[in-house]
Amino acid sequence: xxxxxxxxxxxxxxxxxxxxxxxxxxxxxxxxxxxxxxxxxxxxxxxxxxxxxxxxxxxxxxxxxxxxxxxxxxxxxxxxxxxxxxxxxxxxxxxxxxxxxxxxxxxxxxxxxxxxxxxxxxxxxxxxxxxxxxxxxxxxxxxxxxxxxxxxxxxxxxxxxxxxxxxxxxxxxxxxxxxxxxxxxxxxxxxxxxxxxxxxxxxxxxxxxxxxxxxxxxxxxxxxxxxxxxxxxxxxxxxxxxxxxxxxxxxxxxxxxxxxxxxxxxxxxxxxxxxxxxxxxxxxxxxxxxxxxxxxxxxxxxxxxxxxxxxxxxxxxxxxxxxxxxxxxxxxxxxxxxxxxxxxxxxxxxxxxxxxxxxxxxxxxxxxxxxxxxxxxxxxxxxxxxxxxxxxxxxxxxxxxxxxxxxxxxxxxxxxx
Numbered sequence: 001x002x003x004x005x006x007x008x009x010x011x012x013x014x015x016x017x018x019x020x021x022x023x024x025x026x027x028x029x030x031x032x033x034x035x036x037x038x039x040x041x042x043x044x045x046x047x048x049x050x051x052x053x054x055x056x057x058x059x060x061x062x063x064x065x066x067x068x069x070x071x072x073x074x075x076x077x078x079x080x081x082x083x084x085x086x087x088x089x090x091x092x093x094x095x096x097x098x099x100x101x102x103x104x105x106x107x108x109x110x111x112x113x114x115x116x117x118x119x120x121x122x123x124x125x126x127x128x129x130x131x132x133x134x135x136x137x138x139x140x141x142x143x144x145x146x147x148x149x150x151x152x153x154x155x156x157x158x159x160x161x162x163x164x165x166x167x168x169x170x171x172x173x174x175x176x177x178x179x180x181x182x183x184x185x186x187x188x189x190x191x192x193x194x195x196x197x198x199x200x201x202x203x204x205x206x207x208x209x210x211x212x213x214x215x216x217x218x219x220x221x222x223x224x225x226x227x228x229x230x231x232x233x234x235x236x237x238x239x240x241x242x243x244x245x246x247x248x249x250x251x252x253x254x255x256x257x258x259x260x261x262x263x264x265x266x267x268x269x270x271x272x273x274x275x276x277x278x279x280x281x282x283x284x285x286x287x288x289x290x291x292x293x294x295x296x297x298x299x300x301x302x303x304x305x306x307x308x309x310x311x312x313x314x315x316x317x318x319x320x321x322x323x324x325x326x327x328x329x330x331x332x333x334x335x336x337x338x339x340x341x342x343x344x345x346x347x348x349x350x351x352x353x354x355x356x357x358x359x360x361x362x363x364x365x366x367x368x369x370x371x372x373x374x375x376x377x378x379x380x381x382x383x384x385x386x387x388x389x390x391x392x393x394x395x396x397x398x399x400x401x402x403x404x405x406x407x408x409x410x411x412x413x414x415x416x417x
Contacts, residue, residue, distance in 0.1 A: 014193075017157040025053060038148045039158045042139040046160045049135070057137050057161040059121075061129035062107055070103045077101070077174070077183050080213035081110050088205050089113060095196070097189045100126050101209075102142050104181050106133030121164055122190050132186075137161070141169030142186040149173055149181060151203045155193060166191055170198035172206035177217050177242060177251035185209060207236035207255075214253060218242040221250060222283060223310050224275070226259055230294035230306040247275035247283035259305060279307070287311060288379060380408045 020031030024040065031040050046053075061067070071078065081101045088099055089112050101110040108130045125132065134143035138160030144152045151172040157165045171186040185206040187198055215223055224241040225233050232238060239256030243249050249272055252260075260278050275283045279297050289295050290309035298304050380398065384405065387393040395402045 014156050017155065021157050035158055036152075038144055038152060039139060039154065042134060042144055042147065043160055045134065046138045051138055051160065053138075053160055053162055055161065056163045059124045059127070059130045059132075059137065061127065062131055064129070067107070067109075067129040070105075070107050071109050074103050074109055074183065076216050077103075077209075077213050078110055079216060080174075080209045081185075083212050084205055084208050085110070085112055091201070092187070095189065095194075096191075097187050097194075097198075098122055098126055099185065099187050099205075100132075100142070102132055102146075102184045102186065104146070104183060105131075106136065106143055106146055106184070107131050109183070120190050121167060122188060125164075126188070137164075140164075140167075141171035141188070142184045145171035145173050145184045145186075146181060151199050151206075153199045168193050168198070170194070170202045172199075172202045174206050174210045174213060175253075177214055179251070182213065204236050211236060211238060211240055211253065214240055214242065214251065218251075220245075222247075222287065224256075224286070225308040225310075226256060226305050228259070228303075228305055230296075233294060233306060233308050241275075243275055243283060245283070248272035249275065249278075260299065261301065283309075285379075380405055384409065 016034050020034040023029040024031050024043065092099065099112040100108050103109050108126065108128055111126050111128060132140055132142045134147060137143065139154060140159060141152050141154040144154060153170045155168050159165055159167060167188060167190055169186055169188045171184050173181045174183045174185060176182040185202055187202045221242045221244065224243065226239040227233050227237065237255060239259045240253045241249060241256050242251045279286060280300060286307065286309050290307055292308065292310065295307045296304055297307055383394045383398055384391065391402050391405055395405055
């Protein structure tokens with residue numbers, strides 16, 4: 001009679017993982033198709049280090065001096081975590097889940113909620129200073145996310161240690177401006193599987209934390225937020241590019257790399273990639289055109305995207321995933337106002353959209369303008385055209401005197417209609 005334990009048909013994923021685990025540890029058979037390759041590669045690394053899966057896992061804290069040093073080094077990351085943890089706790093309030101933040105070495109530097117309210121393994125593992133790296137506790141989601149550099153879910157028996165086989169964890173890495181992993185966000189549940197898509201949730205909040213972290217690290221830089229739809233510019237799905245005052249690209253997040261068609265390379269043969277090579281306009285023209293409001297531009301590929309350009313941010317930019325979405329009534333960038341939603345108040349204001357930069361236009365002087373006089377006359381001309389020749393409205397939007405606009409228009413042979 002066929003051994004029921006060797007049956008390929010099981011009612012639950014936990015049963016399939018249990019069978020794959022027994023075959024791997026008892027018979028040396030790779031659990032292909034059942035366990036993610038990243039997981040059993042972690043198992044193999046743990047075995048090479050001589051770890052016994054039946055040994056009880058000890059969640060030990062590092063020294064107090066190391067904890068203090070890690071929190072000091074990751075001050076900006078902790079601030080970014082603080083901007084999201086309140087909403088994260090509300091989201092997880094009815095799920096029996098908890099969240100932690102680790103540094104780049106796997107040391108826990110922040111936890112959600114109060115540790116006294118937790119039971120079981122979570123109470124011991126989710127403490128400030130506990131080392132959750134693979135080297136310290138075997139296969140776990142935060143340790144594996146550090147190794148693989150991607151969102152990882154480790155379910156029950158996929159943990160290397162039998163002692164923690166009833167834990168369910170999902171973790172996502174958070175990267176810095178150098179595209180290196182700065183930390184990991186981990187969500188865990190003890191005793192039963194997730195009843196929601198934990199990998200999607202942890203990725204969403206990790207993106208929010210990462211975007212705030214990147215923007216707050218961009219001291220004395222210009223940050224460009226970009227997306228295909230302006231309503232996504234204040235969400236975790238926003239692309240971010242940090243550049244110098246001359247427009248040289250210094251860093252970008254993954255979404256920005258996907259939108260502009262290059263996820264890693266921000267260097268060209270002549271040096272750093274410049275904004276004008278991406279958007280066809282200098283950083284000065286984009287700054288003036290956006291003025292903190294969504295601006296539609298066209299890439300050399302023909303794709304139209306929306307930008308919001310900010311000079312020298314003082315702190316984290318808003319990327320709140322529950323923020324009301326902004327809307328537009330037209331796909332024409334230069335004809336109708338764009339709705340811009342305030343994160344802090346929820347109020348919506350409108351501002352006239354700026355002229356669409358010409359991708360083929362050769363940028364003028366790259367020196368940051370100190371006044372409108374140093375900028376192109378065509379910006380004034382296009383603004384006046386948008387208001388059907390109303391000089392007062394154009395002057396109010398551009399924040400200059402009507403006399404200055406009249407003098408610039410006098411230089412034109414053709415009077416705007």
